[in-house]
Amino acid sequence: MRPFTYERAATPAEAAAAVARQPGAKFIAGGTNLLDLMKLQIETPPHLVDVNALGFDAIAPTPDGGLRIGALVRNTDLAADARVRRDYAVLSRALLAGASGQLRNKATTAGNLLQRTRCPYFYDTNQPCNKRQPGTGCSAVAGFSRQLAVVGASPTCIATHPSDMAVAMRVLDASVETVRADGRARTIPIADFHTLPEGHPEIETALEPGELVTAVTLPKPVGGTHVYRKVRDRASYAFALVSVAAIVQRDGSGRVALGGVAPKPWRDPAAEAALPHGAKAVTDRLLAGARPTADNAFKLPLAERTLAAALAQARAA
Amino acid sequence: MLEQDPGCHLPLTRRELLLAGASSAVAAAHAGARAADAEPPARPLKEVPTADITLQVNGRAHALTLDTRTTLLDALREHLHLTGTKKGCDHGQCGACTVIVDGRRINSCLTLAVMHPGAQVTTIEGLGTPDHLHPMQRAFVKHDGYQCGYCTPGQICSAVSVLDEIREGIPSHVTADLNVHPLLSIDELRERMSGNICRCGAYSNIVEAITEVAGGTTA
Numbered sequence: 331m332r333p334f335t336y337e338r339a340a341t342p343a344e345a346a347a348a349v350a351r352q353p354g355a356k357f358i359a360g361g362t363n364l365l366d367l368m369k370l371q372i373e374t375p376p377h378l379v380d381v382n383a384l385g386f387d388a389i390a391p392t393p394d395g396g397l398r399i400g401a402l403v404r405n406t407d408l409a410a411d412a413r414v415r416r417d418y419a420v421l422s423r424a425l426l427a428g429a430s431g432q433l434r435n436k437a438t439t440a441g442n443l444l445q446r447t448r449c450p451y452f453y454d455t456n457q458p459c460n461k462r463q464p465g466t467g468c469s470a471v472a473g474f475s476r477q478l479a480v481v482g483a484s485p486t487c488i489a490t491h492p493s494d495m496a497v498a499m500r501v502l503d504a505s506v507e508t509v510r511a512d513g514r515a516r517t518i519p520i521a522d523f524h525t526l527p528e529g530h531p532e533i534e535t536a537l538e539p540g541e542l543v544t545a546v547t548l549p550k551p552v553g554g555t556h557v558y559r560k561v562r563d564r565a566s567y568a569f570a571l572v573s574v575a576a577i578v579q580r581d582g583s584g585r586v587a588l589g590g591v592a593p594k595p596w597r598d599p600a601a602e603a604a605l606p607h608g609a610k611a612v613t614d615r616l617l618a619g620a621r622p623t624a625d626n627a628f629k630l631p632l633a634e635r636t637l638a639a640a641l642a643q644a645r646a647a
Numbered sequence: 648m649l650e651q652d653p654g655c656h657l658p659l660t661r662r663e664l665l666l667a668g669a670s671s672a673v674a675a676a677h678a679g680a681r682a683a684d685a686e687p688p689a690r691p692l693k694e695v696p697t698a699d700i701t702l703q704v705n706g707r708a709h710a711l712t713l714d715t716r717t718t719l720l721d722a723l724r725e726h727l728h729l730t731g732t733k734k735g736c737d738h739g740q741c742g743a744c745t746v747i748v749d750g751r752r753i754n755s756c757l758t759l760a761v762m763h764p765g766a767q768v769t770t771i772e773g774l775g776t777p778d779h780l781h782p783m784q785r786a787f788v789k790h791d792g793y794q795c796g797y798c799t800p801g802q803i804c805s806a807v808s809v810l811d812e813i814r815e816g817i818p819s820h821v822t823a824d825l826n827v828h829p830l831l832s833i834d835e836l837r838e839r840m841s842g843n844i845c846r847c848g849a850y851s852n853i854v855e856a857i858t859e860v861a862g863g864t865t866a
Contacts, residue, residue: 333714334696361759362758366738366757406817415825426818431752435753
């Protein structure tokens, strides 16, 4: 790990300004992803701003019947919240499908959204990687790509976003609240929060330098049956090959987002309109632009079957 | 009670010794390069940033001045000499470093010591002693919940927390109904312990040990 200076911020504006002031400075909250990357010198911040003293650890009702989840709410506490379990079960299920008990106790809501890809070439500092070192090339395109993206990627990067939680947030139409270095707040719809690589895979979110996530809000509950189904190489503690977050209503309509297939949670309202016609109708549309490699072409039929299983699970509930 | 960092009594800590070794190697490499490329002389290593922290470990306060990079795991092992907590992968994948902080189990390798002022840290040394074993330690011995023993302190800290988590009603991936208190079952224990790897494969005996402490019989 490279040496860094450390400070504990007392207010959100102070934290945002401290990170904006020093090039390469980073916020640290749970630290479960950032410290892993710092040990490998994939991340080399010269300064860390600890945001753990800022509060942001409450889950509170919003005036319009939704929930406001503080950025520092730990994954365990979010998954276990009685309101989330009852009204946003897909979110509890997604959180519980990710990581280990120890990691969920430390990892935060904002940190989960901001975690970096687990592409093996991003992690191997001996290999070219456009995300880690812009302009060096993508080792994954012609490399070992079984785990990687089939849709939404670019020739410059085929990394996936690794989060389960973010897939549930996408299907729930969450919004991300932030404060910028100059103290102004804004709200970013989750659909626009993560960006596609195109020519700049090193840019992963809509956040500006120094912009701090303060909360994630959920709109009022939409009812329906909530399912999160994750397919992975082990029964527990592994990243998704494919995951499906689904909310299915009694009349067969609903919402679907996919994880493990793209650089961001993958959802298309037009594809969801085909839900009453079954899984294939949805995934044909949702994955229409897919460009898989020979290693990961299996994800296309796997996504269809995982959605079919999720829909069957919803019908049986 | 406040204790000073035992490492401070030594003229050089192990880390400083390693750093000194590294800097002389760098200097030697640069000397070689200078002859060929006429580079400017190598600058000495800049001073490494440090921070003061008081850690509460197993009920005792310890005042430390640490390199900011020091993980909680390294602070426990290298500075407080509490070597019961083990370093396995050092990347949060194996669970050997699991300790209990403010009542929650975490990977001590993936958190910085300076991030824990005032936190109550419990390590395997704080759970029990050789003369007064914690019930979970006794059960691991009775059920042979280990072979080499390297993962065992992490397994035991994790297991103690798992039973607390079930008691608190925190659901898991295998909990059938999110709105019903989770059961004590083999499936629940295995899922909840999945962050602790045992290369000797003592898993079934570990589950038996945890089950006995929980006072239940698993189906």
